[in-house]
Amino acid sequence: MRPDTSGAVQRPGGRRKVTTAAELEKVAFDLFDEQGFERTTVTDIAAAAGIARRTFFHYFPSKNDIPWGDFDSGLERMRAEFRALPEDLPLMDAVRHCLVEFNRVPEEQVPEHRRRMRLILGVPALQAHSTLRFESWREVVAEFAGHRLGEPSTALTPQTIAHAALGVALSAYQHWLDHPELALSDLLDTAMRELARAHADQ
Amino acid sequence: MRPDTSGAVQRPGGRRKVTTAAELEKVAFDLFDEQGFERTTVTDIAAAAGIARRTFFHYFPSKNDIPWGDFDSGLERMRAEFRALPEDLPLMDAVRHCLVEFNRVPEEQVPEHRRRMRLILGVPALQAHSTLRFESWREVVAEFAGHRLGEPSTALTPQTIAHAALGVALSAYQHWLDHPELALSDLLDTAMRELARAHADQ
């Protein structure tokens, strides 16, 4: 039998990694809490983590990427979520459903999630950077919408639906950050329904 | 009678400005065409314009702001556009109408507009930066939606409508850039209608 290659990357020799992205993220978040994002330099983070500044960039492509965790791996989850949906569920209901499910977090991780999102959506530099990260998220939605509509995902309607879905998510998130007593899932669901309602109302 | 203070700022003495933002923009755009946005440095632009690098930053807060022209002044135009609409025009019809009108450009300015938008929506750094510039645009829409709904513009629904409207605009623009033969106005109108249709379809 071949050696187990699942989980961590196999290591056929070579120096051990001295830390992890998750660990660096933790160190960085603490500094961000203390002194804010912009006032924290990469040098600060590296020093606090006990690594060289240069090494930091082996773990994160940029300072702006620190708060994103394994966002990309979540995309595959969402794709699966879309696939699992019954074919006869109306398109926008399906989108709403996945919006809610994709953003469901276990209760105990809520404070952590809130902190992360407050950074991403609150700090201008990160807000700007988020556009780039959200592109692949939109693409997942567009693919699904295109599939349902029998159009390429690059067509106008799928792209529009994807953009709108992202907009809904962002406004729900912003509201959630401003109103800690409200549940994110409810806000996402409501926002999506209210948009449909606005479109329907004459 | 007081001297005319309309138009250009009055100059009660002091050194003359040596150039204008518009002129710098022109110089910069030429360089962008030649060598691309990222490969063009601020130093390049300043040199080509015959000013000091430091002076450039008296005309633009950042390199990323070059392609934006007088975008902010356009916002007031859009606000007026919203105000001029009949009160009984359904909310989303009003939004669609303003979306189309705000983005209407005289035929002769179309190539210029396309070049500008191809930069803004095509170069990652500018794409990211655009998020920050679009915030005030969204706010205009949210204010109108809030007004119509009898809610503060910060409420969930107005914000969602604003985010969605921006999404629609972005997807229409992207499509326009990819398909030069199509008219921007039509794409904006269609995108908005298709989103409504998607929401309505069961």
Place this chain on the structure above:
DNA sequence: CACGGTATTTGCACCGGGTGCATTTTCACA
């Protein structure tokens, strides 16, 4: 015409993010 006030330009030193490259360190395994 010289002068004084004013706004703009400029130079300079500096900071922070990010990269390319060569070198050193640490590890597994033979």
Place this chain on the structure above:
DNA sequence: TGTGAAAATGCACCCGGTGCAAATACCGTG
């Protein structure tokens, strides 16, 4: 005890952006 591979590191840069002080050009006035 090597030997090869991966990771960490150091260093020299580049670029965008800022704070500050000095130089420069313009205006109106005496």
